[in-house]
Amino acid sequence: MPRTLGGQITLEKTPSYFVTREAPRRISSMSRDTKLIVVVRNPVTRAISDYTQTLSKKPDIPTFEELAFKNKSLGQVDTTWNAIRIGIYALHLETWLQYFPLAQMHFVSGERLITDPAGELGRVQDFLGLKRIVTDKHFYFNKTKGFPCLKKPEDSSTPRCLGKSKGRTHVQIDRDVIEQLRDFYRPFNVRFYETVGQDFRWD
Ligand SMILES: Nc1ncnc2c1ncn2[C@@H]1O[C@H](COP(=O)(O)OS(=O)(=O)O)[C@@H](OP(=O)(O)O)[C@H]1O
Numbered sequence: 001m002p003r004t005l006g007g008q009i010t011l012e013k014t015p016s017y018f019v020t021r022e023a024p025r026r027i028s029s030m031s032r033d034t035k036l037i038v039v040v041r042n043p044v045t046r047a048i049s050d051y052t053q054t055l056s057k058k059p060d061i062p063t064f065e066e067l068a069f070k071n072k073s074l075g076q077v078d079t080t081w082n083a084i085r086i087g088i089y090a091l092h093l094e095t096w097l098q099y100f101p102l103a104q105m106h107f108v109s110g111e112r113l114i115t116d117p118a119g120e121l122g123r124v125q126d127f128l129g130l131k132r133i134v135t136d137k138h139f140y141f142n143k144t145k146g147f148p149c150l151k152k153p154e155d156s157s158t159p160r161c162l163g164k165s166k167g168r169t170h171v172q173i174d175r176d177v178i179e180q181l182r183d184f185y186r187p188f189n190v191r192f193y194e195t196v197g198q199d200f201r202w203d
Pocket residue numbers: 015049050110113114147148149161162165166167168
């Protein structure tokens with residue numbers, strides 16, 4: 001972690017902190033004032049995205065369906081598969097709440113980050129106590145990419161979209177598989193909404 005001077009804040013990110021059991025204790029023993037930002041999206045879409053990413057690197061893995069269920073006809077979801085486990089946000093949050101108050105956490109909607117990036121980043125800036133510098137004027141919707149992109153980053157004179165590994169076309173998954181996973185996640189989602197006091201409308 002680089003040193004932070006007065007008037008500066010240090011930001012650090014990894015997709016795995018939120019779901020790593022030891023991370024809350026380790027981070028709180030480093031600094032109990034740390035503010036935590038978590039991007040969450042519909043856990044079913046998240047699982048499919050996760051699988052799509054793995055498949056792009058390892059084309060020989062079993063199908064999504066084979067990995068997602070212990071027994072599909074009995075509706076038994078395999079919670080040991082990381083793509084499934086990570087989306088049980090309510091469980092991960094419980095561990096964090098043993099070390100950090102909810103007021104030190106901010107949850108970004110992955111869906112709104114795409115439909116309204118400036119709005120989501122406005123809330124992030126407020127949470128960090130920063131002036132709202134990043135606004136609507138910094139984004140445009142890139143039709144080819146199908147996502148918002150930055151109009152002109154500080155270090156460049158040209159617009160910049162995220163790379164090819166962000167926003168891939170997802171693998172097609174059967175409707176009934178999606179329904180079963182929705183049913184599985186519903187109670188965890190409700191618990192998550194109640195704990196954070198925010199309804200992400202994933203149903
Ligand atoms: N502006 C913009 N451009 C491209 N992609 C965007 C953008 N905003 C959010 N997203 C969503 O970010 C998803 C990838 O982020 P990840 O969290 O998987 O990245 S990582 O875990 O840090 O590698 C990626 O998920 P997939 O669509 O499943 O690939 C995107 O939906």
